[in-house]
Structures are given as C-alpha cells and as structure tokens.
Amino acid sequence: MKNETLMPTAPPITPVEPPRLRIQDVGRDFHTRNGVTHAVSGIDLTIERGDFVALIGRSGCGKTTLLRMIGGLLPPSAGTIEVDGNSLWRGSHVEPSAVTKLGFVFQESNLFPWFSVLDNIALPLKLRGMGKIERRERAAEFAALVGLAGFERSYPRELSGGMRQRAAIARALSTEPELLLMDEPFGALDALTRERMNLELQRIVLDTNSTVVFVTHDIPEAVFLADRVVHMTPRPGRIRQILPAEFPKPRAVEVTTTPEFNEIVRILRRDLDEEE
Amino acid sequence: MSPRTLKMLPWIVTPSLVIVIIFLWWAIVTFFNVNPFIFPPPQAVAESFVQLLSEPRTWSAVVVTVSEVVIGFLIAVVFGVTVGVLLGKIPWLEISLRPLIVIAQVAPKVAFVPLFVIWFGFGLTSKIVLSALLAFFPIMLNVLLGVRSVEQGHREVMTSLNATKRQTFFQLDMRSLQPYLFAGMEVGIVLATIGAIVGEYLGGNNGLGNLVVSAMNSLDAARTFALILLLSLIGLVLYLIVNEAKRFVIPWHESVYGLRTATA
Numbered sequence: 001m002k003n004e005t006l007m008p009t010a011p012p013i014t015p016v017e018p019p020r021l022r023i024q025d026v027g028r029d030f031h032t033r034n035g036v037t038h039a040v041s042g043i044d045l046t047i048e049r050g051d052f053v054a055l056i057g058r059s060g061c062g063k064t065t066l067l068r069m070i071g072g073l074l075p076p077s078a079g080t081i082e083v084d085g086n087s088l089w090r091g092s093h094v095e096p097s098a099v100t101k102l103g104f105v106f107q108e109s110n111l112f113p114w115f116s117v118l119d120n121i122a123l124p125l126k127l128r129g130m131g132k133i134e135r136r137e138r139a140a141e142f143a144a145l146v147g148l149a150g151f152e153r154s155y156p157r158e159l160s161g162g163m164r165q166r167a168a169i170a171r172a173l174s175t176e177p178e179l180l181l182m183d184e185p186f187g188a189l190d191a192l193t194r195e196r197m198n199l200e201l202q203r204i205v206l207d208t209n210s211t212v213v214f215v216t217h218d219i220p221e222a223v224f225l226a227d228r229v230v231h232m233t234p235r236p237g238r239i240r241q242i243l244p245a246e247f248p249k250p251r252a253v254e255v256t257t258t259p260e261f262n263e264i265v266r267i268l269r270r271d272l273d274e275e276e
Numbered sequence: 277m278s279p280r281t282l283k284m285l286p287w288i289v290t291p292s293l294v295i296v297i298i299f300l301w302w303a304i305v306t307f308f309n310v311n312p313f314i315f316p317p318p319q320a321v322a323e324s325f326v327q328l329l330s331e332p333r334t335w336s337a338v339v340v341t342v343s344e345v346v347i348g349f350l351i352a353v354v355f356g357v358t359v360g361v362l363l364g365k366i367p368w369l370e371i372s373l374r375p376l377i378v379i380a381q382v383a384p385k386v387a388f389v390p391l392f393v394i395w396f397g398f399g400l401t402s403k404i405v406l407s408a409l410l411a412f413f414p415i416m417l418n419v420l421l422g423v424r425s426v427e428q429g430h431r432e433v434m435t436s437l438n439a440t441k442r443q444t445f446f447q448l449d450m451r452s453l454q455p456y457l458f459a460g461m462e463v464g465i466v467l468a469t470i471g472a473i474v475g476e477y478l479g480g481n482n483g484l485g486n487l488v489v490s491a492m493n494s495l496d497a498a499r500t501f502a503l504i505l506l507l508s509l510i511g512l513v514l515y516l517i518v519n520e521a522k523r524f525v526i527p528w529h530e531s532v533y534g535l536r537t538a539t540a
Contacts, residue, residue, distance in 0.1 A: 071436055096438055104436035110429040114451045114528050123447070124437050155528045 018085030020179055020211045021047040021070065026079030027236075028065050038236030039065045043079070045230065045239065047179075052205060052212045054226035056219065056268065058275055062237020063215045064183055070213060071181045072099040083179060100128075103177030107184045109164035111156035111171070118143060118152040121170045128175070142170040145204060162193040169201070173208060180205075182214045186221070195253065198224055202250055219268045220256055231268060233275055243267065316498035325502035333487075334506075340483040342510060344400055344472040348407025349465055349514075356412050356460065360419025361449075370420070381417075385409050386474050393479035403475035403483070410471040411464035415457065422456030423449060455529045458522040465518045469511045484510075 023045040030037045040062035047053050055063040068074040070081055075092040082088065088098040103124075111120045118139050119126075125135035143152050146166040156164055165185055172180060185201075186194045198221060205212055216222050222229045223245045233240045243264055247255050255261055298318050304310065305317045312320060328334050363370040363377075385406065392402035426449055434444045476485025484507055491499040523532050 072438070073432055073435055094438070099436075099438045102436070104433075106429060106432065108429050110427075110433045112430060112433075112448070112451065114454070114526065123433075127437050127439050127443050127447070155533070157528065157533065 017049075018082065019046045020049045020051070020084060021045070021213070022080075022082040022085075023066075023070070024080045024082075026066070026069060026076045026081060028062070028069060028074065029077045040069070040076075041236035041238055043237075043239060047211060047213065049211055050209060052214065052225060052227045054222035054229045055213065055215045055232060056217060056222045056229055056272075057232035057237075058234060058272060059217065060237075061232040061234040063232050065237060066232075067181055067183050067213060067215050070179075071102055071104045073104075100175070101178040103172030103175060103180045105165070105168050105172045105180070105182040105185045107187050109156065109161075109168040111164055111167055113156055116153050116155060117148060117159070117167050120156065120167055121174050123171060124175045139170070139174060142174050143167070145173070145207065146170040147200060160193075161189050162197055165189065165197065166200070169204065173204070173210075176208070178211065180210045180212045182212065184215055184217070187216070187218075194218075194221070199253070201225065206250055219265050219272070223261060223264050223268070224251060224256060229264070229268065231271060240271065313495055313497055316501060320498040321501040321505070324496070324498040325505055328499065328502045328506065334484075337482065337484045337487050338506075338510065340400065341472055341476065341485065341507075342514075344403040344475070344483065345407055345465075345468045345510075345514060347400075348404040348471060349411050349461075349468040351404070351408040352411035352415055352464055352468065353457075353461065355408070356415030356464070357419050357457065359412075360416040361423055361453075363416075364420045364423025365449075381413050386471075386478075389475055389478040392475070398479055398481050400482075402479060403472045406475040407468040407471035410467040414463040414467065415460035418456040418460030418463075419453055422453030425456065426452040454526050455531065458518070458526065458531075461518050462515065462522070465514050466511060469507075469514060473507060 023043055026040065026043040027038065028040040030039050043066060045053075055066065057063050065074065069076045070088070072088060072094040075089055075094075080087055080089075083098045083101050086095065086098045088095055111117075112123065115123065118136060121142050122130075122135040122139035125138060130138070140149075140152060143149060146169050148163060148166050148170065151159065151163065156167065159167065169182075169185070186197045189197060202225060204210075212225075214222070214225060226245050229243045229245055231240045231243065232238065245261075245264055247258075247261065302318050305312075305315055316324075363373065388409075389402070389406060392405050396402040396405060430448055430452070431444070434448055439447070472483070473485040473488075476483040477489055480486040480489075484503060488500060488503045488507075491503060522529075526532055
C-alpha cells in the first residue's frame, strides 16, 4: 500500500450501537368469522438501553398484542421488530438468538406447580442446559434479589399472589435478559401489594440495569415506573402519544403527590376518558 | 371441626361401623335362624379365614393372583400412557379412532375370557391380558384428558423461553398429566384386580379365583366369604400402594396437598 499516506484521512467511524428494541410499522390482524380485525397497526417505537417504557391504554387497544409480538409469542402481520439490531421474527418463526435476549412476565405468574420456587426460577437455565448445582445457585441469588430468600423450597401454591409474581419476575430475570417484557404483572394484586411491588420492581430494575416494556391500564403505575408512557388507542391499536415522565430515580412513593406527576396523570386520564 | 378431630375421625368411625355391621350380621343370622350353608355367621367366617391363612396353597394362590394383577396393571400403564399421549397429541388420530375406542370401551371385556383362554391357555397369560385390558381404558382416557389439559399459560412460558418440543414435552406435558395418570391408575388397579379374579373364575386352574370356585362347588359358604375377605384385603393393599405412590410423586397436587393441610 504505497500511496496509503496520500489518501485523505477517513473520518473516525463511531460505532453506532443499535437500539435495544426497534419496532417499525408493526401491525397485526386477526381473522375472525366477521372479517378482519386490525388489532395493532402502524406501530413505530424505539427503546434504548436502560429505558423503562410503559404501554397504557383501554382494554382492546392492542397493548398486550404488541407485547406478545415483541415477546416472540405472536408473529406480526406487518413490519419489523429488532432486538439489538437483529430481527426477532423470520416469517412466523422466532429467531432463537433474538428471543433468548428476552424475559417475559405474564399477568398470571404461570409458575409450574410441581416445581419449588427455586426450580421455577431455575427453569430457564435448565432449558439452556446449565448444570443443577450452578443453576440452583444462580436461582437462589435471584430469589434473594426479589425478596424470596427463605421461600426457595416452597411450592407456588404456598405463596401469596404477590410472592408468586416475585418468583415469576425472578424466573424472567434468571437468564439476565437484555429486555424485560411485563404484561400487567401486578394486575391481579390488591392495591397495597401492588404499590409495594412497584417499589420492588423499580429497585430490581435499577439493580439489574434492565430495559423494560411494561403493559398496564393503571395510569399512576405507568407514570411512577416509566421513563416514557406510550398511550395507545383502540380500533386499530395505534400509538396516540408518548409522554416523558422524567423524575429522578429511585423514586419514592411521595413523587406521586407532586404537581408534575399529577399533571401527566391528568393529561393521560383526560385523553383516555375521551375514548369511548 | 378442628383439624385434629378431622384426622382422628376415620380411626373412630371405621372400626365402630365394622363392629356394628358384624354385630348386626351375627344378630340376624342367629335370631332368624338362617341356614349357615346360605349365610354363615361371622365366627364361622373368621374360623375359615384363619384356616385359609394356614394352608400353603392359599399363599401360592395369592402369589399367582397378585402377579397377574401387577403384571396386567403395569402393561396397562405402559400402553395407557403411550396411547393416551399419542391420541392426545395427534388430534386427527383421536378423531378418526374415536368410534372404535368408544366401542372397545363399552364392550363387556369380561365376555372375552373364553376367547382369551382359547388363545392364551388356562395359565397366567389369559388373566394378565384381561387385567391389562380392563385397567387400560381408564388409564388411557385419563392420560388423554391430561395431555389436553395443559394450561395455556404454562405453554406460553415454555414458548417465551424458546423451549424445544422435546423440552416442552418432558418438562410440561409429562408433568401436567401426572395427576390424571394417577386418577386413572387408582381406578385401573381396582379393575385389574377384578380382571384377574374373573379370569380365574371362568377359565382358571390356579389363583384365588379358582379357590373361590372350588369352595363354592363344595357349598362351603364360610370359606367363600373368607376368600372374598382375603381378595378385598389384597385389593386394598394394591390400591394403597398406588395411592402412596401418588403422594410421593405429586406431593404438590391439590388431591395430596389439600388433604395434608386439611388434616395436618
């Protein structure tokens, strides 16, 4: 390379990290007896590392459908979903390398009743072929992280609803996912337990530096937890607005009484009430 | 009622009822002067029972009958699980075979004994086949139901974890169907016992069923009663073994766990 020195110096290439999650023009139709329903249509959303995004909307707005598409449970009819720059879906099949970066928490804990808490948390590791001793050690760490130390050997049926959801969260976290997807995880809990679980979730997310997409229909919950609240409207499910909720973290319950917090809640409530 | 009382209850009620029944039996037979050839008094049955236990041929008959039941039952479990899982997992197979399954299920299988004797001889095999056949249906149908009853939410967990079909089968399907399998086995072990005994009644030269027939032929009602008592005890022990296995294999299940907490 003789004339190397003669070449103009190239601008330094800054490696652009792809966003954690990039959703482009995603839609989903359901074919029913009465024709085609557009459950979700034209969704564009980009989520960066460490973001906590809440999806909120009335029932039927497609928020759960969208989350299931992101989670590899339901193939989209249109558009692309990329995790760390890699496409999640190839037709109606999930890309294993992309789906292994996800952790999913369902509305029901969906713990396996025949496994102890520890073995439930260790299940994802077992499926990945990790040895028994190692995965149980890891699972015990995550049980402690979610506040279930001392309950490792209990069966799910012996736990309260809140504790079961803690175990479900630990199970989702056990593989240290790049992206944590939560579908109304506290929807079935009473108000007091729910408030405590929100604080716990915030702590866990900060401890693990997780990126989260969180579906809920509870406005204060969304504003309390999220950096951005994505408001979806039904028929077809679209994004209506994205409101930032920029409060320093960790947030205490007291943040919910500040005027700034209540202003966001007020806007969301007003706009949600407009919808029939 | 306190849990402790609840736990004690069967230990008080069962012996009391047995005593009352035996007393009534004795009273009726004595006061109505029933012919002992028709209805022997309890003490005669007890005597016969003790006599029965002292005979070596009783014990060899017990070994024969229990072997038939256990072998037949195990065959039924293996085939019941295999067929149940296949039919549960392959809907078109189940749909196309359904009429035949229903016919086979309602057919009085005991009526096949003469044919089994022709095909498999007077030995153990014909009884084992009848045992297995009787126990097969409840086990297969329960397993089929179990495979179909896997919770959708659990399936989604496996999907979200990118589990292979094989992993889902062993970690989820096979686990979910265990309570159903045990429900089938509890019915199956009783039917397997009936199968072996009926087989011995109709085409046997050995086993407890055969002893019942010869006691009957010599018009020894007390001995017949004693043999029925012994058969019931064997049936009870076999059932308890299956039941105990259930408590060991699925301690988490409502049917086991609920009982434990209710009586603990």
